[in-house]
Amino acid sequence: MKVNIYYGGRGLIEDPTLYVINKIQDVLKEIRVNVGRYNLYEQKNGISMLPNTFKEADAVILAVSMEWYGVGGLMQTFLDSCWLYADKQRIKDIYMFPVVVATANGERKAVEDLRGAWELLGGRVCEGICTYVSNRIEFETNQVYASIIEKKAEEIYRIVSHKAPMLPNSINSCHVEIPSAGIELTPQESEQLSVYVADDSFVKKQKEDVEMLSQMYKSILGKKSQPDSEDDLLKKLEKAFNPKEASFKAVFSINLNDVNKTIVLDIDDGKLKSSYSSSAKADITVNAGKDVMSKITTGKTTFQGAFMSGLITAKGRLDLMRMFDRVFVFEY
Incomplete structure (x- = not known):
């Protein structure tokens, strides 16, 4: 873009x-x-x-x-x-x-x-x-x-x-x-x-990407499933943790608006500390519903994809959303 x-x-x-x-x-x-x-x-x-x-x-x-x-x-x-x-x-x-x-x-x-x-x-x-x-x-x-x-x-x-x-x-x-x-x-x-000519290859690629995303989101929205419990979310996050870089360090704060709870994921030196608490030192704060987090932890959508579609909002270091999808690998 x-x-x-x-x-x-x-x-x-x-x-x-x-x-x-x-x-x-x-x-x-x-x-x-x-x-x-x-x-x-x-x-x-x-x-x-x-x-x-x-x-x-x-x-x-x-x-x-x-x-x-x-x-x-x-x-x-x-x-x-x-x-x-x-x-x-x-x-x-x-x-x-x-x-x-x-x-x-x-x-x-x-x-x-x-x-x-x-x-x-x-x-x-x-x-x-x-x-x-x-x-x-x-x-x-x-x-x-x-x-x-x-x-x-x-x-x-x-x-x-x-x-x-x-x-x-x-x-x-x-x-x-x-x-x-x-x-x-x-x-x-x-x-x-x-030299004012349209870049046909670029336009074609953009249309293909939009169509692919459209089909993916239609598939996600068409499948109804029960949201995971809060404990299940933590277990899935811990199980999916797979740090690609030992030096990566970040604190994610995920507010589950519909249940009034906050998940804190503290990643440091290749290790993960997860809990339900609040963190004033979070690098990125995300607001999401429990059902959206269930879709992410079951591999139906990515963290960055949910942000792009407006399912979640975020503030802070937005570049960390891409890293989230790298260090947490969920199976569909």
């Missing part, structure tokens, strides 16, 4: 937009998403070439700092380039998540401008982040705000990985006539346009 971030601010250290997109970028990288970052202020002379970066993107994040009015000149120039030079057939498959962080009144208008522009380009528009910041320090140190941003990054991952369908709108239903003549291109722009 590839997600591109286009930042239209001035790059000032006090810009709270940088904090937001840096946190989104960190979360996406933790869950193995390939993230491309393009600071428009660094590429003022090459903005017209940036639409070429859409070729392998599954989603884009358009981030702007609203300092007084509108989305800013750099982002507007970038959107103009998308209208003139981008492959509209490619944009149709790309999800766009707007991020607007305002230090002045009017952040919602800026979000609507970004949404409207992407819809006119024919792309898929999703809910992003829209906020007003009066005190940068308070905003960046607020753990509640940080959690909201992290959950939005996880939502981006789920929407894009599942190729979520979108409802039609009037803009995409109406045919927009683009004149074929009258636009004079430079040699560089003409050369760039000539």
Whole structure:
């Protein structure tokens, strides 16, 4: 999966937009998403070439700092380039998540401008982040705000990985006539346009992966079974423990919401300590139902697969979900 971030601010250290997109970028990288970052202020002379970066993107994040009015000149120039030079057939498959962080009144208008522009380009528009910041320090140190941003990054991952369908709108239903003549291109722009081709092998592979996951989840949901008891869950976790790396160290805290209990798995030096307790030093905290954990411990789904499908939620070091599936091997 590839997600591109286009930042239209001035790059000032006090810009709270940088904090937001840096946190989104960190979360996406933790869950193995390939993230491309393009600071428009660094590429003022090459903005017209940036639409070429859409070729392998599954989603884009358009981030702007609203300092007084509108989305800013750099982002507007970038959107103009998308209208003139981008492959509209490619944009149709790309999800766009707007991020607007305002230090002045009017952040919602800026979000609507970004949404409207992407819809006119024919792309898929999703809910992003829209906020007003009066005190940068308070905003960046607020753990509640940080959690909201992290959950939005996880939502981006789920929407894009599942190729979520979108409802039609009037803009995409109406045919927009683009004149074929009258636009004079430079040699560089003409050369760039000539290489806008769809990566058929990549699209085909993504469709196959989505179909495989769809069939797997249908099979899981179609089989009804009784959830394991709490003691059975612990026994299965202990039995399935198979550390691949002796140096691996982590503490998993799994909250079973429906029975009000917490499983703590402390892995250190190739050994496992499991118990029903609570741990303040957990590296990752997971919220799951007992039935979901039963599916995981019986091999019907993976830890990471349950997170991707929204069956469980997590916070902390999200990269450990992949390691969980490596050190706990369950038989179906």
